[in-house]
Amino acid sequence: MKQFTTFPVFHGITDKTDGLFINRDERQEWFAQRYPGTPYFEVHQKHTATVLVIDGKVQPSEAYNTTADAIVSKQKNIIMAVKTADCVPVLLYDPAAQVGAVIHSGWKGILANIVQKTIQVMKQQGASAHHIQALLGPAINVCCYTVSAERIAAFREAGLPVHDNALCLAESVAMQLKEEGVDRIITPVTCTSCQSEQYFSFRREGPDHGTMISFVCL
Numbered sequence: 001m002k003q004f005t006t007f008p009v010f011h012g013i014t015d016k017t018d019g020l021f022i023n024r025d026e027r028q029e030w031f032a033q034r035y036p037g038t039p040y041f042e043v044h045q046k047h048t049a050t051v052l053v054i055d056g057k058v059q060p061s062e063a064y065n066t067t068a069d070a071i072v073s074k075q076k077n078i079i080m081a082v083k084t085a086d087c088v089p090v091l092l093y094d095p096a097a098q099v100g101a102v103i104h105s106g107w108k109g110i111l112a113n114i115v116q117k118t119i120q121v122m123k124q125q126g127a128s129a130h131h132i133q134a135l136l137g138p139a140i141n142v143c144c145y146t147v148s149a150e151r152i153a154a155f156r157e158a159g160l161p162v163h164d165n166a167l168c169l170a171e172s173v174a175m176q177l178k179e180e181g182v183d184r185i186i187t188p189v190t191c192t193s194c195q196s197e198q199y200f201s202f203r204r205e206g207p208d209h210g211t212m213i214s215f216v217c218l
Contacts, residue, residue: 004135004186009093009100010217013137015198020210021083024064027213031079038217040079043068045104049112051121054078070103070118073218074125081215085200086145086192088173089137089214090115092182094127100216105173107147111154115176129181134174136187137214140203142168144193 001012014021021027024042031040041063043052052058052066054073063071071080080102082089087106093099099122105114119129142163155162160172174185192199192212200210 004188006186007091007093007135008095008133011091011135012213012215013089014213015138016200016210017198018213020200021213022210027081027083031081031215035079035217038077038079040081041071041073042081042083043071045069045083047104047106047108047112049109049114049117051101051114051118053121053125054080069105069109070101070114070121072099072101072118072121072125074099076218079215079217081213083211083213084137084139084192085205085209085211086140086169086202088139088169089212090118090173090177091135091137091214091216092118092122093133093216093218094122094131095133096131097122097126097128098218099125099127100218102214102216105169107151107155107167107169110160110169110172110176111158113176115173116180119177119180119182132182133184134177134182134186136170136173136185138188138190138192138195138199138212139170140193140201141170141189141191142166144191144201144203145169 082104090103
């Protein structure tokens with residue numbers, strides 16, 4: 001599991017050495033063993049732009065049955081997590097307001113502005129874009145992400161960067177964060193498809209791939 005000392009809140013990004021994490025029970029058990037007594041929250045990811053707020057009333061089982069692709073909370077001692085295997089995991093934290101968030105942002109989420117919508121929800125919880133810090137986890141890079149002409153056209157129309165017939169999803173996410181006023185962004189240079197020994201990749205492995213878990217705990 002990878003952590004970044006420059007990111008100011010407890011967090012982690014798993015890789016192949018940590019497990020496959022194919023089903024929810026496996027993920028819950030892994031976290032329960034390492035962080036006993038800390039509730040684990042994940043949502044039913046469907047490449048939406050929907051944001052779930054955890055406010056002390058939402059239970060982990062309720063969150064799991066909620067279709068969303070981002071979680072925002074001020075609640076302490078809970079784990080907010082997203083699953084990825086090429087899409088961009090985004091971890092956000094405002095140390096002044098003590099508001100955290102996690103986002104699963106693939107190409108559909110980018111075009112649907114899930115980053116913008118998550119920042120807006122964080123602001124409703126008292127956060128300020130000036131204080132928010134962002135960490136982007138491993139995702140497929142331009143070297144391995146050739147896409148259709150239609151998708152390239154959609155990104156161009158949205159004013160997002162393209163590279164001939166390929167995309168760098170993290171580059172688009174970073175641009176969207178900056179447009180929202182977030183300028184403290186950690187973007188490790190990596191590619192889930194290239195680094196087959198370390199990361200799972202839907203593009204490389206198909207639907208039977210494992211998954212990485214990226215999480216924040218306030």
